[in-house]
Amino acid sequence: xxxxxxxxxxxxxxxxxxxxxxxxxxxxxxxxxxxxxxxxxxxxxxxxxxxxxxxxxxxxxxxxxxxxxxxxxxxxxxxxxxxxxxxxxxxxxxxxxxxxxxxxxxxxxxxxxxxxxxxxxxxxxxxxxxxxxxxxxxxxxxxxxxxxxxxxxxxxxxxxxxxxxxxxxxxxxxxxxxxxxxxxxxxxxxxxxxxxxxxxxxxxxxxxxxxxxxxxxxxxxxxxxxxxxxxxxxxxxxxxxxxxxxxxxxxxxxxxxxxxxxxxxxxxxxxxxxxxxxxxxxxxxxxxxxxxxxxxxxxxxxxxxxxxxxxxxxxxxxxxxxxxxxxxxxxxxxxxxxxxxxxxxxxxxxxxxxxxxxxxxxxxxxxxxxxxxxxxxxxxxxxxxxxxxxxxxxxxxxxxxxxxxxxxxxxxxxxxxxxxxxxxxxxxxxxxxxxxxxxxxxxxxxxxxxxxxxxxxxxxxxxxxx
Amino acid sequence: xxxxxxxxxxxxxxxxxxxxxxxxxxxxxxxxxxxxxxxxxxxxxxxxxxxxxxxxxxxxxxxxxxxxxxxxxxxxxxxxxxxxxxxxxxxxxxxxxxxxxxxxxxxxxxxxxxxxxxxxxxxxxxxxxxxxxxxxxxxxxxxxxxxxxxxxxxxxxxxxxxxxxxxxxxxxxxxxxxxxxxxxxxxxxxxxxxxxxxxxxxxxxxxxxxxxxxxxxxxxxxxxxxxxxxxxxxxxxxxxxxxxxxxxxxxxxxxxxxxxxxxxxxxxxxxxxxxxxxxxxxxxxxxxxxxxxxxxxxxxxxxxxxxxxxxxxxxxxxxxxxxxxxxxxxxxxxxxxxxxxxxxxxxxxxxxxxxxxxxxxxxxxxxxxxxxxxxxxxxxxxxxxxxxxxxxxxxxxxxxxxxxxxxxxxxxxxxxxxxxxxxxxxxxxxxxxxxxxxxxxxxxxxxxxxxxxxxxxxxxxxxxxxxxxxxxxxxxxxxxxx
Numbered sequence: 016x017x018x019x020x021x022x023x024x025x026x027x028x029x030x031x032x033x034x035x036x037x038x039x040x041x042x043x044x045x046x047x048x049x050x051x052x053x054x055x056x057x058x059x060x061x062x063x064x065x066x067x068x069x070x071x072x073x074x075x076x077x078x079x080x081x082x083x084x085x086x087x088x089x090x091x092x093x094x095x096x097x098x099x100x101x102x103x104x105x106x107x108x109x110x111x112x113x114x115x116x117x118x119x120x121x122x123x124x125x126x127x128x129x130x131x132x133x134x135x136x137x138x139x140x141x142x143x144x145x146x147x148x149x150x151x152x153x154x155x156x157x158x159x160x161x162x163x164x165x166x167x168x169x170x171x172x173x174x175x176x177x178x179x180x181x182x183x184x185x186x187x188x189x190x191x192x193x194x195x196x197x198x199x200x201x202x203x204x205x206x207x208x209x210x211x212x213x214x215x216x217x218x219x220x221x222x223x224x225x226x227x228x229x230x231x232x233x234x235x236x237x238x239x240x241x242x243x244x245x246x247x248x249x250x251x252x253x254x255x256x257x258x259x260x261x262x263x264x265x266x267x268x269x270x271x272x273x274x275x276x277x278x279x280x281x282x283x284x285x286x287x288x289x290x291x292x293x294x295x296x297x298x299x300x301x302x303x304x305x306x307x308x309x310x311x312x313x314x315x316x317x318x319x320x321x322x323x324x325x326x327x328x329x330x331x332x333x334x335x336x337x338x339x340x341x342x343x344x345x346x347x348x349x350x351x352x353x354x355x356x357x358x359x360x361x362x363x364x365x366x367x368x369x370x371x372x373x374x375x376x377x378x379x380x381x382x383x384x385x386x387x388x389x390x391x392x393x394x395x396x397x398x399x400x401x402x403x404x405x406x407x408x409x410x411x412x413x414x415x416x417x418x419x420x421x422x423x424x425x426x427x428x429x430x431x432x433x434x435x436x437x438x439x440x441x442x443x444x445x446x447x448x449x450x451x452x453x454x455x456x457x458x459x460x461x462x463x464x465x466x467x468x469x470x471x472x473x474x475x476x477x478x479x480x481x
Numbered sequence: 482x483x484x485x486x487x488x489x490x491x492x493x494x495x496x497x498x499x500x501x502x503x504x505x506x507x508x509x510x511x512x513x514x515x516x517x518x519x520x521x522x523x524x525x526x527x528x529x530x531x532x533x534x535x536x537x538x539x540x541x542x543x544x545x546x547x548x549x550x551x552x553x554x555x556x557x558x559x560x561x562x563x564x565x566x567x568x569x570x571x572x573x574x575x576x577x578x579x580x581x582x583x584x585x586x587x588x589x590x591x592x593x594x595x596x597x598x599x600x601x602x603x604x605x606x607x608x609x610x611x612x613x614x615x616x617x618x619x620x621x622x623x624x625x626x627x628x629x630x631x632x633x634x635x636x637x638x639x640x641x642x643x644x645x646x647x648x649x650x651x652x653x654x655x656x657x658x659x660x661x662x663x664x665x666x667x668x669x670x671x672x673x674x675x676x677x678x679x680x681x682x683x684x685x686x687x688x689x690x691x692x693x694x695x696x697x698x699x700x701x702x703x704x705x706x707x708x709x710x711x712x713x714x715x716x717x718x719x720x721x722x723x724x725x726x727x728x729x730x731x732x733x734x735x736x737x738x739x740x741x742x743x744x745x746x747x748x749x750x751x752x753x754x755x756x757x758x759x760x761x762x763x764x765x766x767x768x769x770x771x772x773x774x775x776x777x778x779x780x781x782x783x784x785x786x787x788x789x790x791x792x793x794x795x796x797x798x799x800x801x802x803x804x805x806x807x808x809x810x811x812x813x814x815x816x817x818x819x820x821x822x823x824x825x826x827x828x829x830x831x832x833x834x835x836x837x838x839x840x841x842x843x844x845x846x847x848x849x850x851x852x853x854x855x856x857x858x859x860x861x862x863x864x865x866x867x868x869x870x871x872x873x874x875x876x877x878x879x880x881x882x883x884x885x886x887x888x889x890x891x892x893x894x895x896x897x898x899x900x901x902x903x904x905x906x907x908x909x910x911x912x913x914x915x916x917x918x919x920x921x922x923x924x925x926x927x928x929x930x931x932x933x934x935x936x937x938x939x940x941x942x943x944x945x946x947x948x949x950x951x952x953x954x955x956x957x958x959x960x961x962x963x
Contacts, residue, residue, distance in 0.1 A: 054564070055592045055594075056563060056564060057566070057567075057843070059568065060568050060584055060588055061569045061570065062570055063569075075544070076545060078547035079548045079549065079550075081549065081550045081551065082553060082571045083572075088550075099546035099547060099623070135588060136591055271540065271646045271678065272678065272680065272689045274682065274685070274687050276685040277685065357547055389882075391880075391882045391885055391889050393878065393879050393880050393889030393890065393891050393911060394889075394938065396877060396889070396911070401686075401688075402727055402908065403963070404909050404962070406910070406911040406913075406961045408889060408961075424885065427913060427959060427961050429910075429961035429962050429963045430963060431963060432963075
């Protein structure tokens with residue numbers, strides 16, 4: 016249905032004198048399937064469109080959003096944005112967006128439905144194969160799998176700029192298994208996000224989910240070791256992706272609760288030498304690379320922490336620091352959130368980079384360490400940058416001399432965030448991609464390129480050892 | 482199941498303007514329902530949402546205003562055993578509705594493993610795609626919203642805030658529900674909330690105070706006095722927190738003052754009683770219907786208490802009346818919160834708790850307004866009996882992880898308790914522990930109930946909810962400092 020709509024980007028060329036108009040049109044086809052064992056319990060399909068029009072003049076901006084893209088709606092949005100701009104009295108200096116320069120991408124007018132092109136029965140079949148394979152593993156009592164396929168066609172236009180249209184297909188597959196030893200139950204989860212189904216290896220997902228579930232079960236053949244008061248952690252890629260998204264948010268320019276001191280002091284030493292925190296959509300081999308953000312700024316690799324030292328904050332046009340351009344991280348707030356502000360800073364594809372080693376080397380780097388497979392953080396409240404604090408509840412298993420040595424549930428850490436970052440001391444050579452759900456309604460959730468992360472000598476308070 | 486705390490106030494109902502409505506076309510609906518059900522579904526529901534938002538972010542050097550118009554239709558087909566499919570579109574013209582019905586039919590055939598032949602519908606030419614953008618716009622007064630945001634900002638500065646950011650939003654929403662079993666319902670809703678973040682810098686560190694106000698009504702419900710009160714409240718909290726320290730990690734007895742207890746009640750007990758968690762076994766009280774799960778002083782119900790209450794309405798998003806429904810009686814688990822899907826396949830009766838963020842989201846069993854009955858222990862009495870503990874004054878939010886059973890609550894501001902007396906102020910702590918352990922260690926319920934409005938997130942859907950709770954004493958929780 017929405018394939019019939021071609022957004023009229025020419026409205027941005029009808030700006031008033033001294034006015035700049037921005038337009039973002041995002042059309043999305045989505046399929047979500049949930050299967051429990053062999054039974055399809057959910058099969059949802061949708062087509063959506065969201066538009067944002069922003070009017071900027073005299074350093075003041077007004078914004079309107081809607082979920083239609085026909086000519087009348089676009090005209091309404093322009094009128095609303097102008098009216099709200101007139102109502103504003105901002106002292107904020109908006110840069111001229113046209114000075115950024117357009118990305119060199121042609122307007123291809125792709126077909127929306129072609130992005131979610133597999134027939135629904137095929138999606139179901141893939142999930143059935145996944146759960147069937149999981150159920151053949153020893154100890155597994157149930158399995159469910161989710162298919163979330165989102166294909167977007169995004170058009171970004173602005174006065175004086177060539178409109179850009181690009182496609183962004185993304186499929187996420189997640190598998191959860193429950194295992195039992197007859198007395199205890201445990202669960203394990205694995206998932207990946209990729210540009211297409213063939214980039215995700217089902218066998219790897221089954222093995223990961225099964226491994227986590229089995230290792231969460233108590234070992235009758237081993238005497239449970241005591242949790243040391245201080246231990247290295249090896250954090251698995253999936254929980255690390257959520258944690259990294261929170262940590263990176265410390266370095267968004269539009270965080271009003273943070274100053275440029277402490278963790279955000281220029282050139283502050285935050286990681287050990289040789290480690291870097293980057294936002295690099297160009298390096299996400301398994302994900303589509305948007306050529307520009309929702310303000311039309313070219314996306315690029317931004318080194319936030321360079322060789323351990325804070326180098327740059329991520330910004331959009333309105334929050335970029337004086338004398339610095341936007342880093343291309345201005346993304347529309349998800350629609351329907353009711354928070355109104357059209358653009359907010361968010362990472363595009365976050366990663367910690369540095370010398371990497373095989374996972375086995377990380378696990379063997381200490382006689383006893385905690386492998387963290389899950390983190391409870393009060394839904395994105397574990398990283399408390401204003402108080403320079405990180406407070407997490409960790410679950411996983413102990414590793415003695417490189418071998419699993421019994422499950423750990425609810426060990427807690429509460430230390431300065433700066434100390435935690437300074438203790439990051441190793442990366443595995445895995446490179447898994449995840450789309451992290453937005454932790455609140457205020458920002459788009461970033462993608463993360465994640466690996467196992469070794470964190471040295473973290474004080475632990477024991478939770479329950481089963 | 483995380484939450485953002487917001488402020489409190491009740492509002493007035495909104496009446497929506499009359500307009501020609503395609504959903505009043507009985508023959509079209511019959512055709513749409515027949516197509517959607519032709520793959521074997523039991524019943525089908527058509528849900529339309531029209532929503533208009535106004536929002537303002539006002540700060541020291543910032544003023545960002547926006548309006549948003551959203552409308553769309555979802556079609557949900559339900560079958561045996563809770564099998565369902567849902568399709569949705571922003572377009573609600575007759576052609577789009579018939580397209581949607583065919584899409585639902587095909588999807589349900591996959592769900593039910595039935596075979597259907599493709600349908601070829603004759604579609605009349607000239608189908609309109611004309612938008613209907615503004616029927617609710619008159620109910621969203623963004624100028625007044627901005628004025629109140631300015632009032633709050635001015636008050637915060639006057640009370641010592643060095644920097645202020647105010648986020649304010651107001652919306653009107655009209656839901657129309659039609660179903661194949663004859664339901665015809667129109668539900669108007671309005672909401673307004675305003676949150677003030679006030680910042681004070683001391684010795685290179687920034688303290689943030691937060692206060693908010695929420696109402697199930699328009700900006701008319703927000704007087705100048707309330708706007709200035711939240712500005713002052715945020716500023717004074719920021720100043721207080723400059724003198725607060727981060728506590729050492731310890732296992733402590735915890736007294737939760739009513740706003741903090743509201744979050745505890747919502748996370749620990751409200752979510753635990755939602756039927757999807759109970760049925761899947763993810764709830765900490767799954768399989769314990771009729772059993773003692775907490776202290777006998779705990780009595781809990783959920784539902785619309787009457788009047789205008791943030792997070793609760795007379796009907797849920799499936800059109801079922803949302804009456805007060807008992808969940809815990811004298812510490813015993815007596816009732817789950819259900820939507821039609823779960824009520825239809827379990828022993829639990831329908832409680833009117835089917836809720837969704839928008840037409841583009843699935844219906845889930847969700848709490849609305851949860852109320853813990855008043856106990857007989859004064860907060861001062863709870864504190865007096867604790868040699869070393871924590872008095873939680875305000876929270877930032879929290880979550881319970883149904884897979885690990887771990888509860889996490891982020892404390893915004895608290896006082897240490899020493900020798901039965903409130904002592905030094907602390908900030909930046911997390912209360913955590915095994916949820917079932919915490920539930921069984923509730924020792925006393927206070928006599929000082931307060932309504933706490935919140936925003937609750939579950940499976941990516943954010944909706945308004947609220948909880949009324951008096952102070953609560955928990956014998957032991959871990960307070961994690963940093």
